[in-house]
Amino acid sequence: MTGASRGIGAAIALALAADGWPVAVNYRSGVDGATATVEAIVSAGGHAVAIQGDVSDPAVPDRLLGAVREQLGPLAVLVNNAGLRADGLALSLSDEDWQRVLDTNLGATYRLTRAVLREMIRARFGRVINIASVIGPRANAGQANYAASKAAVIAFSKTAAVEVARRGVTINAVAPGLIETEMTEGIPSDLGERIPARRTGRPEEVADAVAFLASERASYITATTLYVDGGLSA
Amino acid sequence: MAEPSIDQIEKVITDSLVTFGADRDAISRDAELDALDVDSLDLAELSQIIEENFGVELSSNDVSEIKTVGDAIDIVAERAK
Numbered sequence: 001m002t003g004a005s006r007g008i009g010a011a012i013a014l015a016l017a018a019d020g021w022p023v024a025v026n027y028r029s030g031v032d033g034a035t036a037t038v039e040a041i042v043s044a045g046g047h048a049v050a051i052q053g054d055v056s057d058p059a060v061p062d063r064l065l066g067a068v069r070e071q072l073g074p075l076a077v078l079v080n081n082a083g084l085r086a087d088g089l090a091l092s093l094s095d096e097d098w099q100r101v102l103d104t105n106l107g108a109t110y111r112l113t114r115a116v117l118r119e120m121i122r123a124r125f126g127r128v129i130n131i132a133s134v135i136g137p138r139a140n141a142g143q144a145n146y147a148a149s150k151a152a153v154i155a156f157s158k159t160a161a162v163e164v165a166r167r168g169v170t171i172n173a174v175a176p177g178l179i180e181t182e183m184t185e186g187i188p189s190d191l192g193e194r195i196p197a198r199r200t201g202r203p204e205e206v207a208d209a210v211a212f213l214a215s216e217r218a219s220y221i222t223a224t225t226l227y228v229d230g231g232l233s234a
Numbered sequence: 235m236a237e238p239s240i241d242q243i244e245k246v247i248t249d250s251l252v253t254f255g256a257d258r259d260a261i262s263r264d265a266e267l268d269a270l271d272v273d274s275l276d277l278a279e280l281s282q283i284i285e286e287n288f289g290v291e292l293s294s295n296d297v298s299e300i301k302t303v304g305d306a307i308d309i310v311a312e313r314a315k
Contacts, residue, residue: 121279163275 002055002112003082005030007181008131010037011203012079015211017046021077024068028054028082047072055082055108056100061115077127077214078116080109080153085183090144098145105149110156113171117164126169127214130157131206134177134229140191150175154225161223170222172213176206177229197230238288243310246287247303250280263304270303280306288314 001016003009005027014037017023023041025048027034034050041048049071053064068075083105086097109130120126135143136150154173161171178184178191179201192200209228212218227233252258256270267277277300281292290313300306 118282121275122282167275167279 001079001081002026002108003028004037005033006037007183008176008179008203008206009079009081011207012081012210013037013048014040014044015204015207016077016079016214017041017048018044019211019215020046021214022047022072024048024072025050026053026055026064026082028052055112056104058107058111061108061111065112065115074123075116075119076123076125077129078112079129079131079210079214080112081131082108083131083149083183085143085146085187087142087146087187089142093145101145102149102152105146106152106156109153113156113160117160117169120169121164121167124168126164126167127218128157128160128169128171129210129213130154130171130173131210132157132173132175132225134175134191134227134233137175137225137233140187143187157225158223165222168219170213170218172218172222173225174206174209174213175225175227175229175233177201177227177232179203179206179228191232195230195232196234199230201228201230238311238314240307240311243288243307243314246283247280247306247310250283251276251303254279261303263302263307265303266301267303267306268301284310290314 001013001023004013004025013023013025025034025037027050038048038050051064051067053060055061084101086101088097113128130153132153133150136147140147157171157173178195181203206228209226248261251261251270251272254272254276256272260270277297281297284290284292288310290310296309
């Protein structure tokens with residue numbers, strides 16, 4: 001579970017733990033948040049460990065997964081949630097802001113997925129859930145880099161999913177709409193006014209969708225994108 | 235890792251192909267992987283199995299050269315020396 005120190009990631013970690021999964025809570029810099037997530041899981045009777053690692057660094061995924069296997073055993077579920085935004089109009093985005101958003105949101109998703117698929121196809125079971133966004137399938141001025149990365153996560157998820165489907169491994173994307181987190185504060189958008197549900201979403205509502213896709217109940221669902229957006233993408 | 239015999243290599247490869255869905259009776263040195271319905275995902279998994287059993291790492295180029303069961307056995311035997 002990458003990027004699990006706060007927001008949607010922390011809520012997903014809690015939901016998976018509540019379903020009985022032992023959870024590796026990955027974080028880049030939010031050690032306090034990751035520790036709080038682990039403590040919340042443990043106090044609810046679950047099992048979790050915090051593991052530091054900046055997943056945008058290509059060297060990190062293998063080390064991270066090695067630590068997870070050592071501490072929790074074989075990987076059954078991977079949730080790629082770590083993400084960042086660096087907003088600006090396409091005509092003025094810096095190369096650096098373009099690249100670091102792509103490296104974290106897309107590059108890390110690809111490398112971690114690649115690394116776990118090797119063992120998941122052997123196990124004839126696996127769940128990969130990639131957190132995308134409603135931004136990507138639809139436009140939002142000022143977020144061209146973020147939109148490109150998230151649309152690519154959806155495309156990557158679909159293609160990788162069909163490659164491994166017959167080995168009992170499912171890969172899906174979850175596309176949150178406007179969810180109340182630190183990450184969505186100050187997003188340059190009037191999207192809020194266009195949500196049919198007339199409210200923003202809560203991290204727990206995204207987490208429930210992820211927990212469902214990770215469960216046995218979702219065994220025949222693969223290569224799809226589940227929107228959790230109050231109807232915004234309709 | 236001790237050098238494996240041809241029989242050992244053949245057994246691991248044959249058993250793997252059967253696991254992937256190939257008909258055991260149709261497997262022979264000359265059998266083409268395409269005809270056995272062995273595809274790129276199966277070959278990727280076979281590469282992992284070969285690496286685990288014999289310590290032989292096959293690149294994607296190596297794998298693309300494998301057309302028959304015999305090709306697979308021979309390349310592993312050669313690399314395991």
